[in-house]
Structures are given as C-alpha cells and as structure tokens.
Amino acid sequence: MLVDSLIVPECVYRPGSFTGLMTLYESNFIKLTSLIESLSAQRSAKLEATVSVTPRDCDLHLRPVSSEPYTTTFKLTYWFEADGGDRVADPDLMVRIYHDARLAEAVGGADTHHHHKLRELAAQDTAGIHSLELDRRWRNNVMLNKWLDYLLDMGHSFR
Numbered sequence: 001m002l003v004d005s006l007i008v009p010e011c012v013y014r015p016g017s018f019t020g021l022m023t024l025y026e027s028n029f030i031k032l033t034s035l036i037e038s039l040s041a042q043r044s045a046k047l048e049a050t051v052s053v054t055p056r057d058c059d060l061h062l063r064p065v066s067s068e069p070y071t072t073t074f075k076l077t078y079w080f081e082a083d084g085g086d087r088v089a090d091p092d093l094m095v096r097i098y099h100d101a102r103l104a105e106a107v108g109g110a111d112t113h114h115h116h117k118l119r120e121l122a123a124q125d126t127a128g129i130h131s132l133e134l135d136r137r138w139r140n141n142v143m144l145n146k147w148l149d150y151l152l153d154m155g156h157s158f159r
Contacts, residue, residue: 016134016135016138018134021134021137021138021141022103024138024141024142024145025098025103025104025105025141026102026103027145028095028103028104028105028106028141028144028145028148029097029098029102029103029104031104031145031148031149031152032095032097032104032148034152034157035052035148035151035152035156035157035158036062036157036158037157037158037159038158039072039097046064046067047062047064047067047072047074048064049061049062049063049064050062050158052151052156052157052158054154054155054156056154056155057151057154057155057156058078058079058080059078059079060076060077060078060151060156061075061076061077061078061079061089062074062075062076062158063075063077065094070098070099070100071096071097071098071099072096072097072099073094073095073096073097073107074094074095074097075089075092075093075094075095076091076093076095077089077090077091077092077093078090078091091109091143091147092109093106093108093109093140093143093144093147094106094107094108094109095107095144104144105137105141106137106140106141106143106144107140108140109140109143
C-alpha cells in the first residue's frame with residue numbers, strides 16, 4: 001500500500017493553503033488508485049456501480065455519476081438503516097478524479113451528517129484566515145483522505 005508520507009511536496013506549504021490542498025488531492029488520488037484498481041489503468045476504463053464487502057466494516061458503495069475524457073466523478077458512501085426503516089447515506093461523498101493531473105478531489109458531500117464525528121468535523125470553524133470555499137474544500141478533502149486510510153486498513157477494494 002502506498003502511503004501519503006511518501007509524497008514529497010515541490011515546495012513548503014501551510015495547512016489551509018492552496019498548495020497544501022493540491023498536495024492533499026495528490027494523496028487522495030494515490031489512495032483511490034489503491035482502492036479502485038481500474039483508476040490506475042487507462043482513463044478510458046469506465047467505473048460501474050459496485051459494492052466492496054469486507055467482514056471488518058460496513059459495505060462500501062461506489063456509484064459513477066459522470067465520465068468525461070479527463071475526469072471521472074462518482075459517489076462513495078455507506079448505507080445505514082435509520083429509524084423507521086429508511087436508508088441513509090453517510091458519508092455521501094462526491095469525488096472527482098482528474099486523470100491527466102493525477103488528482104482526486106472531494107467535490108461535495110452531505111450537508112448534514114448522521115454520525116456524530118462527521119457532524120463535528122463539518123462544524124469545525126478554522127481560524128477564519130482562509131476563504132470559506134477553501135475551508136470547505138480542506139474539510140471535505142481531509143475527511144476523504146482519512147476515510148480512504150480507514151477503508152484501505154479495513155480491506156476494502158474495488159477490483
């Protein structure tokens with residue numbers, strides 16, 4: 001398994017900076033190629049809706065949203081049973097792969113979360129130094145990065 005500690009940034013960056021965010025996108029891409037085998041293949045490989053099942057964790061659902069010549073967008077989520085028998089997706093992350101740049105970005109997620117730790121992360125207010133958009137991108141992508149570590153540790157894969 002590749003780890004993000006092997007990524008050597010081209011320059012020094014501050015957490016919360018644009019340069020740091022691009023390094024985070026690169027780390028997300030490396031982890032996603034370990035999770036989703038077809039991403040390391042040619043960009044023409046189409047993702048299909050699939051489920052990763054491991055005895056150590058919840059079932060992980062991948063659902064493609066769009067596939068363009070240089071990007072692929074998909075949703076990555078767990079499905080839980082809620083009160084009343086409804087199914088709830090949490091986290092429900094929309095991820096975009098930029099094949100030519102070898103970057104992966106969490107471009108969206110649920111505005112409200114059902115798990116208390118996810119609510120805490122979404123509610124964190126950074127020091128207010130950066131723009132709201134940059135803060136949102138940092139939060140979503142740090143969450144994706146840590147979740148990808150967890151998924152790989154639990155043995156998830158889409159082969």
